[in-house]
Amino acid sequence: MTDARRALPAIGVLLARRGVQALGEGAPRALLAEAARRAVADVREGRTPVPSDEAGWVARIAEVLHALQQPSLRAVFNATGVVLHTNLGRAPLAHAALEAINGTAAGACNLEYDIAEGRRGSRYAHCVALLCELTGAEDAIVVNNCAAALVLALNTFARDREAIVSRGELVEIGGSFRVPEIMARSGAALHEVGTTNRTHVDDYRAALGTATGALVKVHRSNFEITGFVAEATVRDLAPVAGTHGVPLLYDFGSGLMVDLSAHGLAGEPVARDGVRDGATLTMMSGDKLLGGPQAGIIVGRAEAVDACRRNPLCRALRVDKLTLAALEATLVLYRDPAAAMREVPVLAMLTAPADDIRARSESLGDALRAAGIPCDVVPAEATVGGGAFPAARIPSWAVALQGDALARDRQLRRGTEPVVGRIERDRLHLDLRSVPAALDLHLRRAIIGACAP
Template sequence: MEALDDRIPASTRAQAAREAISTARLAVQSGTGRFSFPEIVTLAESHAAAHGRALLKPVINATGVLIHTNLGRAPLGKAQMDAVVAVARGYSNLEYDLTAGQRGSRYSHATALLKTLTGAESALVVNNNAGAVMLALGALCGGREVIISRGELVEIGGEFRIPDVISAAGARLVEVGTTNRTRIIDYTRAVSADTAALVKVHPANYRIQGFTAAVEMPELARLARAHDLPLIYDIGSGLLTATGAPDWVRDEPPVIAALSDGADIVTFSCDKLLGGPQAGVIAGRSDLITKISKHPLLRALRVDKLALAALEATLLVYLEGDASELPLWGMALTPPDDLEGRALRIIASLTKTLGRADLKMHSVASESVFGGGSLPGTQLSSRAISIADPERSAADIERSLRHGDPAVVARIENDMVLLDLRTVAPEQDDGLEAALSASLANGGPVSP
């Protein structure tokens, strides 16, 4: 243990040492080899590094995927993190009404901001959008039928499907139309005395093109009103408004438009296009929100104080009118020329530091995507650093970057490592350069 890096926790060093000794012992017992003491130390160091990589830690996202689910989705900015730290380091008025001097509600803090931004009568925040959908369905439709188009029975990440969410909420699914075409008459024919709601789901993670037909919200809302049924719309991505938004979000239904078009309940994520923390919002009619808030499932889905603090800070940015202050939108709206300049600076510095004429590093055109089940098919022109080393494979370089400190997640195209700078914050450039220098100078960190 004394030979291992003392910056590694003692318990981790002990476990790594035991694993290395066990490996060496098995090799001797099986006759497959013998390990010297330095080799056992090296093996223990590899095990310790693997333990460290298993812990939650920051990484540099050089994949070009803005809302990368595997890497934590939307990053938070200074204002959001300041709000989180301020609430986390001590006590807060999470469930205390400072004006009345008595117990309050954790759900009241973001409600006023959401009402102002969306025009909803009321709103409720839970821990994610899948939870928001399930809670709304469970409270309003439990034990009864919900009508939805077959073309909207989407599957979200982790193989979770809308039919499964509906079933878990205790409602019964009634499918109408076909995969590519659904008309208002399909909904009309399906309405019965046991119908609890009409449900519309925005296909946020795929597109159906060609011979298609779908019922627009105003028409579906008129049918719901005619039968005194609530219309629930899961828009998913969390785009608040189309006003001032770039052209490439034109196919996304904004929250404000969904409500004004007649949705009684709208659900959406906070860590997608909203650019905030992981949370889900249920917004709409106050009488329905009140009913939803009394459902016992809310306790299991309640949002914690850190997410609430980050969400409030996010919403305040929107109220101030400049969403580009949020890291997600700042990255998405960065001009490719700015990315090109950063790429060339990093390449020039590495070329000088490494002094390797055989190493091929270039600034190349790239295409970034939003990811996270948002804006399918939308690509943003970007710039990336391409790396080709005649002495090493692209897979080896990519692996060494993942195992470095800081860890860098890149992608491989045409046997070259690509590091897309659209998803690398400018303040991470020095860390990216250091990681590349360590990897390319000597073959990278030792990996088990």
């Protein structure tokens, strides 16, 4: 039998066909030619079958062209029930933050210009006043993420010296990155004390010496240890660090600004706690429970923050104008905690009453069934995600699609507007707690567009 792949058409022949030429009306010829080459290569290498006629080739090239025109970074609907999903971009931004980005990105801005004095300014001046106001710190600086903030602080105070840290706090974070490996990149030598489950103040005190550059406290935000445990708090360690004249560096992580215990989420410290309890520097993320853009925020004592600011490494870790614009707009919301709970999407999603989630799920379920997509509305449990409140389970509701769960998952992921859910008990569940309520109508359209018969 003759292999049909031996008679594949030349690229030039394909590009000359009327149907393929019609595809080029919305694409540059070079891109169309690349789509044709890839379509032929897919057939030649056996990834796709040989099209039987010209219409088949046009359809295949159109499919490849569409894929080439899709941006790599795309908006998706997070219906996993994990509110701060690291793989899905963590915190959605508040409307005020989006407006600030648009206003700053559209033209010139005073990123490094002092308008009042008419001379060069510093990008590190932005957000400082707000961060100090909200946390009680003397000074602040913003870099590109929390790991960078920790590296900068350690490099500033403990390069070629020892950083004392509990063994129970040498955690692994997302993407297989480990805190001790990140800390080592700062040039500090780690001096581990205590055990996995129990570390006491005296362990730190005994380790202090002439080679000590800093004490380090890492908040275990993405897991819990229970049972026979002990740890030294920031409040415990502050006087020890002060007596020996070394800084206490607190990797706080989550960025939580308001107490959520009234909403069933208790046990997570807030940013102000580290400053109040005596940490020299407190480091946190901008895109977790703070609900802003990716950023590493350092707050604390003025002389310590200034030392970080003067470190040449700071320039390599600096943030851009869009991050600063979004962060400032988000921080402004926290001046009125009630407004922040309404307008910062992460806080609104985490604290929404379960009955509200159920009503939204029922509405979505009704619309899907009317479109011929069988489903049920079922109780669910959402999680915070983002390495915060690891043991918390938040009552929620989900739309459970009937039919083959893997097939439904593929349909939704490959739709024009991808929807990501979770498979549970052989059904695809779409948990609306992790979807901002303002997107409900768009989510409905995306699901119907991908799954309607």
